Amino acid sequence: MSVFIPLGVLDDAVIRKIAEISGENAGRCxxxxxxxxxxxxxxxxxxxxxxxxxxxxxxxxxxxxEASTAWTCAACHTCLVRCPRGIDIPRVMEAIRQMVLRENLDRINPRGIPAETLAAVPPIALVAAFRKLTA
Ligand code: SF4
Ligand code: SF4
Structure with missing residues (x-):
């Protein structure tokens, strides 16, 4: 953890854990x-x-x-390339997803996906979604 962390944030265990998992300090933004x-x-x-x-x-x-942001992120790395602070934002997104999934809180219910959707979506997309969105 380096400079620019606002007062009070260091007391937030979740924020500290996100920083630990990602290796990134959002305070540098x-x-x-x-x-x-x-x-x-x-x-x-x-x-x-x-x-x-x-x-x-x-x-x-x-x-x-609770935000949709980390789940919508496609990990394209465009933001990482352009961020003037060099913050690896995709890693922050991944850390946020891990924090939720470690609590066994799935973002989708595979059994709730309609059969017609399962038939229409490429299997590789389904596997990728399950890996990203389920614990
Ligand atoms: S590009 Fe980097 S510094 Fe700018 S708002 Fe995004 S994270 Fe913050
Ligand atoms: S990696 Fe960055 S630019 Fe790409 S989708 Fe995620 S947040 Fe957006």
């Missing part, structure tokens, strides 16, 4: 918005990538874990 501007998935995210980093900076771990 300067809120420039470049990540949101270049993210191909941003219109499907709530909140945006930049806003997610802001939640982490302010110790809003509950909101960060």
């Amino acid at each position: 300067m809120q420039c918005g470049t990540c949101s501007a270049v993210c191909p998935m941003v219109e499907s995210m709530q909140p945006s990538v930049r806003q997610l980093m802001l939640l982490l900076q302010h110790g809003q771990s509950g909101a960060a874990l």
Whole structure:
């Protein structure tokens, strides 16, 4: 953990764990918005990538874990390439997903997927979704 961590955030165990898993310090984010501007998935995210980093900076771990952002991230790495702080945002996203999945909280119910959807979706996409979205 380096500089720029706002007061109070260090007391948030979840934020510390996300930093530990990802190896990234969200406190280094300067809120420039470049990540949101270049993210191909941003219109499907709530909140945006930049806003997610802001939640982490302010110790809003509950909101960060409940946000759709990390689950919508396609791990394309565009934000990582463009971030002026060099923050590996996809790793932060992965850490947030791990925090949820470690609690055995699945994001999808495989048994709830309609048969017609299972028949239409490529198997490799289903496997990728199950690996990403289930504990
Ligand atoms: S591009 Fe980097 S510094 Fe800018 S808002 Fe996104 S995470 Fe923060
Ligand atoms: S890695 Fe995720 S958050 Fe970053 S630009 Fe790609 S989809 Fe968006």
